[in-house]
Amino acid sequence: MKEVEGITRERFEREVVPAYAPVVMRGVAAHWPLVAQGRAGLEPCLQYLMGFDGGQPVDAVLARPEPTRAFTYRPGLDGFNFTLDKRPYAALFEQLWRYSHFPEPPALAAQSALVSDALSGLEQANAMPLLDAAVPARIWIGNRATVPAHFDDSHNIACVAVGRRRFTLLPPQCAPLLYLGPPDYAPTAAPMSVVPDLHTTDRTRFPLVADALAHAVVAELEPGDAIYIPPLWFHQVQSLAPHLNILMNYWWRPLAAPQRPDDLHLAALRLAMLALRHLPDGEREGWRALFGHYVFGARGEGLAHIPEGQRHLFGDIDVAADAALREDLLSRLKR
Incomplete structure (x- = not known):
């Protein structure tokens, strides 16, 4: 995957977005206080986030510690392999802290919460320099887990603040190779592959995945790194740190x-x-x-x-x- 360092907003708008290809942008958020708190450890980071918490419940997903640790369909596609509920961040953080003492804890995450609602002030303290402030930030907090290949119809900058993430991206033309589930029935709002993990799947059951991966680009992001994902590009996202991974992302589209x-x-x-x-x-x-x-x-x-x-x-x-x-x-x- 193409990588750049020292990217500016002018260069991002002139070179990156028009190319319609994913780009890793190293160090875009290296200056964020959240990145520094994450480097200090799980407890200091969670305490930092609690300083912005207004007590609003957020959507949380919990799945058994299966090998792929994916939030996905059940084997028969008659439901999903996780439970979904709402809980305040204080409860989520306490559970993540407890799970950090387990050798193989369940996969737990609060996904896509609007930062301005859930953690008021965090967005301003950790601003994205490549976009207008009007583009809202969303935050993803959890332990080690996988989100299977899916696509969004918006432009996306995803910034790793804490932990590490592996992104596997494939162009839209790979849709026939990815064993996509129904567009109106998926674990998330985004249409998704039924394959829990493209890299470890049973190739006898899903033989076309090998052809799809021939077109894939892969990158691992460290704290402070960001990735630009063009609209409609499929992306599988794996949170790799065992106890705490935090990502802030930004979706936007022009006016039609x-x-x-x-x-x-x-x-x-x-x-x-x-x-x-x-x-x-x-x-x-x-x-x-x-x-x-x-x-x-x-x-x-x-x-x-x-x-x-x-x-x-x-x-x-x-x-x-x-x-x-x-x-x-x-x-x-x-x-």
């Missing part, structure tokens, strides 16, 4: 149209699956060709035959046109 967030991608995917599932193969292939043109192909010289002011959905749309299109789609869905 004035005053409207860019938030329809997964909804469009599911709607297309619902709309086309019943059609015969020949017609489905026809729609594949039309999607290739209307959604992905028609741009630049391919639109030269249409005056710029008459391109409608092929071109730029204003707030009123955007709202009218959404209203038309909603009315069709309600029939």
Whole structure:
């Protein structure tokens, strides 16, 4: 995986984001107080975090200490292999401290909590220099565990503050090789592979994983390091330190149209699956060709035959046109 040091915001925006490839950015957060507290040890770090805790319950997942330590599907895909509940950070931290004395504790994590809500002030004390302050931070706190390969539809900077993490990234074109679960039924909000760990899986059961890994890039991040993950890139994330791993991440997207967030991608995917599932193969292939043109192909010289002011959905749309299109789609869905 490509690595850079001394990255600036200007260089990040000019070189990293447009390339649509993952990049490890060493030392981006080496100056964070949270990184220093993590180096001091588990107890000083947890005490530091308690200074920001407002007592709000956060989502916590707990799984048995299986070899992969993955938060994933049960073997029959009829549920998930973890329990989910809400608890205050004080209870989570006490449990992590107790588990630090176990030779092989259960996998425990509080994932994707909004920092501004759960640990008010921590975000300002540990600011991300590559993004606007308006991009919210989320925090992931737990012991050793694995999040199987999945994708997000947002840009992502993930910064290791405490412990170590191994990231395995694969381009979207690897989707047919990753044994993906249903997009509307996954252990998290993100569509996910049913393979608990790409590196240790049973190749007789999942033979295509070897082909997928031929396209993978892997990196291990130390405290203060960050990684940029482009939208739709699959990523498996392994928290490697035995007792405490903390990550802060930042998801963002540009505006799709004035005053409207860019938030329809997964909804469009599911709607297309619902709309086309019943059609015969020949017609489905026809729609594949039309999607290739209307959604992905028609741009630049391919639109030269249409005056710029008459391109409608092929071109730029204003707030009123955007709202009218959404209203038309909603009315069709309600029939």
